[in-house]
Amino acid sequence: MKFMAKIELSRHIPLVTLIVLVLCITPPIFATKNCDFPAIFSFGASNVDTGGLAAAFRAPPSPYGETYFHRSTGRFSDGRIILDFIARSFRLPYLSPYLNSLGSNFTHGANFASGGSTINIPKSILPNGKLSPFSLQIQYIQFKEFISKTKLIRDQGGVFATLIPKEDYFSKALYIFDIGQNDLTIGFFGNKTIQQVNATVPDIVNNYIENIKNIYNLGARSFWIHGTGPKGCAPVILANFPSAIKDSYGCAKQYNEVSQYFNFKLKEALAELRSNLSSAAITYVDIYTPKYSLFTNPEKYGFELPFVACCGYGGEYNIGVGCGASININGTKIVAGSCKNPSTRIIWDGVHYTEAANEIVFSQILTGVFNDPPISLDRACYRK
Template identity: 60%
Template sequence: MSLFLFMLLVSILNPVVSHKSCDFPAVFNLGDSNSDTGGYASAFTPPTSPYGDTYFHMPARRFSDGRLTVDFIAEAFGLPFINAYLDSVGTNFSHGINFATAASTIRLPISVIPNGVFSPFYLGFQYSQFEQFKVRSQMIRKQGGLLAGLMPKEEYFSKALYTFDIGQNDLAEGFFSNLTIQEVNASIPDIINKFSANIKNIYNLGARFFWVHNTGPIGCLPYVLIAFASAEKDPAGCLKPYNEVAQYFNLKLQESIAQLRNEFPSAAFTYVDIYSVKYSLFAEPQKHGFELPLVTCCGYGGEYNYSAAVLCGGTITVNGTEIFVGSCDNPSVRVVWDGIHFTEAANKFIFDQISTGSFSDPAVPLKQACQS
């Protein structure tokens, strides 16, 4: 068989082989704490040590002991970590920007910081920030000077990868507002409609390549396990009804992405089933090199080593002795970092799985997400 015929056969049997890797010059991210690289820290109170200690050896404005999935995505394309839009000191946006802020929702939350627990920077606000940034960054480039080189080139906006990881807090807002499971489910279509509307707005500003994470198994996280302890548990020890809400959210999200794909055939939309990857860490931890998946690494108290009364990096007085809430001995084998977020080791595992395309619709690897 000639080399030409062989390569033709391979491309037919495995079309992905014939695709070139995408050369994304920038990453623009919108989301919540799962992908926040400093937005919350700039606007409110930055996380303190031991946050960031594993990789950065200092607090790095992230809600983990190290890198997040979005950091690994940037690294995969040879790009520097993307800085938060709200950063004001020494910030370089030339290869992307991060609008994600911890505690952010898709819809405008009922109560916001400082009187509530959710961020005012919900997805619609993040879109507005992006809209302003696109205009202002090009004004700065045209003016020239030192700051011009810190802004992305105009063509990057149509060539960049746009990543999204948001929705968990919309579900949490419903749960912690004492809505029933049925009431939270009933809110999901509107939440997804708001998400889709923002995607369309960003598309209209020139975005063409979308990488969208679904939401994870919220019923496996200690902050939910503690708050709703009486709920039915599945074999992994996670709260079954709360995970079922997340699964319904993901179903409607996948349907909306399919609709967007039909509506905008010139764009590439990749729906990423991050839920399945995260759940595997709770269901089969030993298989993946992890242990004690439901137990918080940096926390204090109870079955899950977590209490909302004292969080990671805080202090608590027990029998007259002040105790610092620090990291477990080996975060590299732990799944949950602070009762809400994942460890760097878990984030790396998640990235390694989703970047292959095995959990994507369509099934394209991350580096070919411009061709889905």
């Protein structure tokens, strides 16, 4: 009877109206379907570097990598970084660095990130300087070359064709960005005032956006873009600028405010970009809030000595000698090793985070609570 009643009712409803009603009461497929990213392409600096800088120069020394990989892999941590947890969440392999020609498999993406990279083209680069020669613009050029070379290899066939992404993966992949910290650091250590560093932020962000546009023009559509973390909580800042005013938790207040200003301008620029690129899904990821929470409530997450680096030697923050470096003390050679239990520390080497801290931050950003728009990682292919 109920079925007959529905038929009878449909006789009195225009076809177009009936279709609209069906669509309204039938949930769209995308509302319940997660994104199925077949590949990830990553751009940025040391926070997402899986061995790019190591392939170009040399890997950071032991005990880097000791917790998970049990060897140095080029990651700036004792173990896995946030990018690794993102890849794992999609059941994808850890990303091979684009610059690594030995044993790399690019079937499910590639990593163009390099430790020490900047958005703006740096003036002083390795090996004589401290910054990477692979700025974001260079990473974009490398990615562009990667696309054309994979097409050539795919057309030729053979064993190498099995180690590169399928052609449609470039439009279906997730594109991750984490860069900008080093642009701010250049200012901090370049005798600029806080105000002068802030004044450079709009130009840095503009260059960031231009490179994102360029990568979009190559076919990228799903963007997951990290802001920067609380620079004022890093031991390297606290040790080198001891007179900086601290907040109630012990972080250098003004240096954190620069990070927040950078994030504000980036978020603002991405909102505008989102309106201009209607076919792109652009998610701004607030890394600052979950990272800062580690320092404001370390006990909650099982951490101790929040501002003391796990790996290093000497000084209030244990960074008098860099992680893995050696020093002679009274004729005895001492290597700056790691703390007994890295899982109880937030900071690994004075700048970068431990695997334990990275995993906690990942668990918070994947939900979308801190993102703009508030989209979870597994929905990052959808436009708000």
